[in-house]
Amino acid sequence: MSMFDVDRSGTIGFNEFSGLWKYIKDWQNVFRHFDRDRSGSIDRNELRDALRQFGYNLSPPLIELVQSKYASNVTSAYGPAPGITFDRFVRACVVIKQLSAAFEGLDTDRDGWVQINYDQFMQTVLSLP
Ligand SMILES: [Ca+2]
Numbered sequence: 624m625s626m627f628d629v630d631r632s633g634t635i636g637f638n639e640f641s642g643l644w645k646y647i648k649d650w651q652n653v654f655r656h657f658d659r660d661r662s663g664s665i666d667r668n669e670l671r672d673a674l675r676q677f678g679y680n681l682s683p684p685l686i687e688l689v690q691s692k693y694a695s696n697v698t699s700a701y702g703p704a705p706g707i708t709f710d711r712f713v714r715a716c717v718v719i720k721q722l723s724a725a726f727e728g729l730d731t732d733r734d735g736w737v738q739i740n741y742d743q744f745m746q747t748v749l750s751l752p
Pocket residue numbers: 657658659660661662663664665666669706
């Protein structure tokens with residue numbers, strides 16, 4: 624919630640709530656757009672297409688890793704199909720965005736490589752929300 628508590632008052636005011644609501648609505652539209660088979664969850668291919676559309680070209684093993692990290696394993700006939708549900712999809716996208724931004728911040732010459740020591744690595748990872 625802290626990312627919507629713009630004035631850091633510790634509570635969510637009306638304007639902040641509107642922002643949050645708009646944010647959720649936008650994400651729901653994004654989710655529906657990429658849930659192409661309308662299964663209520665995001666499978667590997669849908670995830671790959673979504674991330675690609677967002678500008679993140681993850682390799683197949685990375686897609687697999689994200690999928691297995693965020694997918695729920697509900698196999699009940701009444702629950703959502705196995706895959707990434709809405710809230711986890713948002714979380715996965717936010718994490719990938721933040722990790723990518725952190726990497727880009729370190730890769731100052733933009734060649735796709737960074738050389739960092741333990742201290743910088745820990746600082747980078749721990750400073751992520
Ligand atoms: Ca789906």
